[in-house]
Amino acid sequence: MKIILLIISALVLTFCASEREKADSYKKELVVLKYKVSDPQPKAVFLVGSFNDWVLKDPRFKMKWDSFENLFFIRIKLKKGRYEYKFIVDGNYICDPKAKLKVSDPLGGKKGVFWVR
DSSP, X not given: OHHHHHHHHHHHHHHHHHHHHHHHHHOEEEEEEEEEOOSSOOSOEEEEEGGGTTOTTOGGGBOEEETTXXXXXXXXXXXXXXXXXXXXXXXXXXXXXXXXXXXXXXXXXXXXXXXXX
């Protein structure tokens, strides 16, 4: 009887661990990106990247203005992984000047890279 209980306990623990790992793979982390402006202030700033298939002017990725800090910002939730991104500032692609890691894009420019861990 003890052996059966041990086997059942082991199966339950294994199932719970695999379910926890599965849940962690779907877990999303909050990411905050900022774009500091200089004069003149842009009318609109959007975030585009590998997380939204580079869709232009996606309303979910329109950045908000913070007049206190004089910058645009966005908060998004993303799964663990590597992401490439750019800002669209009044219709122009801009690589994040504060990006710690940058890679070349196919058009000869640069794009920022960040990781969600």
